[in-house]
Structures are given as structure tokens and as C-alpha cells.
Amino acid sequence: MIWLFDLDNTLVGRAEAFGAWASAAVADAGGDGDDLAAIVAADEGGHGSKEALARVIVDRLGWDDDLPAAIERFRAGILEHVRPYEGVLFSLDVLRDAGHRVAVVTNGTSAQQRGKVARCGIEPHVDAIVVSGEEGVAKPDPRIVEIALEWLGAADADRRRVWMVGDAAHADVAVGRAAGTRTAWVSHGQAWDGPDRPDVVAPTTREAIALAASPQGAVVD
Missing domain, CATH: 3.40.50.1000 (HAD superfamily/HAD-like)
Known part of the structure; x- marks a missing residue:
């Protein structure tokens, strides 16, 4: 076979890794549960547009990063947490x-x-x-x-x-x-x-x- x-x-567990990273990122930025929910929803289980997700993260968390840098930032966070x-x-x-x-x-x-x-x-x-x-x-x-x-x-x-x-x-x-x-x-x-x-x-x-x-x-x- x-x-x-x-x-x-x-x-x-990619979804779990993204969730763990997003929770920490929201907490570090002083965000709230609505911010976390919006970021997780924009991720679409990993199948959504990475640019659209980065835009939500930048807007919600007040990052100064441009979209490519934000994408690399959350990708690094996933790698850190994935198991x-x-x-x-x-x-x-x-x-x-x-x-x-x-x-x-x-x-x-x-x-x-x-x-x-x-x-x-x-x-x-x-x-x-x-x-x-x-x-x-x-x-x-x-x-x-x-x-x-x-x-x-x-x-x-x-x-x-x-x-x-x-x-x-x-x-x-x-x-x-x-x-x-x-x-x-x-x-x-x-x-x-x-x-x-x-x-x-x-x-x-x-x-x-x-x-x-x-x-x-x-x-x-």
C-alpha cells in the first residue's frame, strides 16, 4: 500500500501552532479577545490569503511591519510552536x-x-x-x-x-x-x-x- x-x-498541529502564536502576539500588543478572534478567522485554518491575514494582524495589533514582513513574522511564530x-x-x-x-x-x-x-x-x-x-x-x-x-x-x-x-x-x-x-x-x-x-x-x-x-x-x- x-x-x-x-x-x-x-x-x-498547524492550527494549534498558529493559535498559540496569535494568542501570545495579541497579549504582547495589549489586544483583546475580539482581536484574537478576528486574526484566527482571517487565517481560515491556514488556507486563507496570507496577505489578507497579514493586513488584519497589522491593523489589529498596530504593527509597523509592511505586509511581507508581517507574513514572515507569523510564519516564524508558527514554526516556533508547531508540533x-x-x-x-x-x-x-x-x-x-x-x-x-x-x-x-x-x-x-x-x-x-x-x-x-x-x-x-x-x-x-x-x-x-x-x-x-x-x-x-x-x-x-x-x-x-x-x-x-x-x-x-x-x-x-x-x-x-x-x-x-x-x-x-x-x-x-x-x-x-x-x-x-x-x-x-x-x-x-x-x-x-x-x-x-x-x-x-x-x-x-x-x-x-x-x-x-x-x-x-x-x-x-
């Missing part, structure tokens, strides 16, 4: 020890995403890392899945034996569908509210892996 994992909010989810690296090791191939497939800039990978010690636990900013193509474009499979030496793999695992329906589930793989959605307790439910839905990445790797999740030839 081949496993392709999203990075943010799938292997590492892997408990037990998830062990789960990756279990998959690889069983002979499965594992890759990270993430949208973002090379510096930021590689920084998270390094900070969380992920590289020794996977076989490949594919970053959209390095490849010039991003989820949900299925070409990024093809690139990952090529890096794994599995370009001709049966797509029924490939899992795309991630928390973002519009990116992770969508790219898996577009590429013809199986899909596992990490819900973080949310309900799936769209059509075409993913093959697996679970509140955490470890639970998603367990379900996908179970006999019920296995491909029946």
Missing part, C-alpha cells in the same frame, strides 16, 4: 515497517513547509516529501499526486492501493479523487457535509490510518 499524507493539521500530533510518527513507522511506502504531499512554500518538517522531525519517518512550492503545482491538481508516486518509484501503482490522507476537503480529498486514489478525511470532530463521502472519515490521523489499513479499508480484488 502507498500512503500520501497532508502535512498541516494532518501530521502536525507533530501525538503518536503519528510512530504510526508512519508502523506502515513503513510493514512494507508500505509513505510520502508527505503538502501545499506551501519550500522554506515554511520544510521548516515544519525539520522542526517536527518528520523526514526520517517517510520515504518522500513533496512540496507544492518546489514542484510548481498544488493540491487539488492531481499532477502533484503523480509527482509523489514518481518519487516513490510507484508511478504505475494501482490507484486503489494508494491512500490520500488529509484534513482539507477542498484540497486533500479533492486531489485524491482527481488522481483516482482512495481518500481518508481527518475530520477533527467535524461532520462531512458534502456529497461523495470519502472512503474513510475519522477524527484523528491515527484513527484514519487504522481504519484505512483495516480489512474493511483494504482493497478487495
Whole structure:
């Protein structure tokens, strides 16, 4: 089996890291709960415009930074706080020890995403890392899945034996569908509210892996 994992909010707690940084930044600036709520909302779980987020931060916290400097400032704060989810690296090791191939497939800039990978010690636990900013193509474009499979030496793999695992329906589930793989959605307790439910839905990445790797999740030839 081949496993392709999203990075943010799938292997590492990006939302938690941003929240921790934002809370400290608001406190340092003498802001209040409304400021924090506005900043977190503008982040859109990491999927919003970085320029729009920086503008909200500058306006709310009274920073003198221009927008590019503000972006670099909150990105550095995320790196400072980001951590892997408990037990998830062990789960990756279990998959690889069983002979499965594992890759990270993430949208973002090379510096930021590689920084998270390094900070969380992920590289020794996977076989490949594919970053959209390095490849010039991003989820949900299925070409990024093809690139990952090529890096794994599995370009001709049966797509029924490939899992795309991630928390973002519009990116992770969508790219898996577009590429013809199986899909596992990490819900973080949310309900799936769209059509075409993913093959697996679970509140955490470890639970998603367990379900996908179970006999019920296995491909029946």
C-alpha cells in the first residue's frame, strides 16, 4: 500500500501552532479577545490569503511591519510552536515497517513547509516529501499526486492501493479523487457535509490510518 499524507493539521498541529502564536502576539500588543478572534478567522485554518491575514494582524495589533514582513513574522511564530500530533510518527513507522511506502504531499512554500518538517522531525519517518512550492503545482491538481508516486518509484501503482490522507476537503480529498486514489478525511470532530463521502472519515490521523489499513479499508480484488 502507498500512503500520501497532508502535512498541516494532518501530521502536525498547524492550527494549534498558529493559535498559540496569535494568542501570545495579541497579549504582547495589549489586544483583546475580539482581536484574537478576528486574526484566527482571517487565517481560515491556514488556507486563507496570507496577505489578507497579514493586513488584519497589522491593523489589529498596530504593527509597523509592511505586509511581507508581517507574513514572515507569523510564519516564524508558527514554526516556533508547531508540533507533530501525538503518536503519528510512530504510526508512519508502523506502515513503513510493514512494507508500505509513505510520502508527505503538502501545499506551501519550500522554506515554511520544510521548516515544519525539520522542526517536527518528520523526514526520517517517510520515504518522500513533496512540496507544492518546489514542484510548481498544488493540491487539488492531481499532477502533484503523480509527482509523489514518481518519487516513490510507484508511478504505475494501482490507484486503489494508494491512500490520500488529509484534513482539507477542498484540497486533500479533492486531489485524491482527481488522481483516482482512495481518500481518508481527518475530520477533527467535524461532520462531512458534502456529497461523495470519502472512503474513510475519522477524527484523528491515527484513527484514519487504522481504519484505512483495516480489512474493511483494504482493497478487495
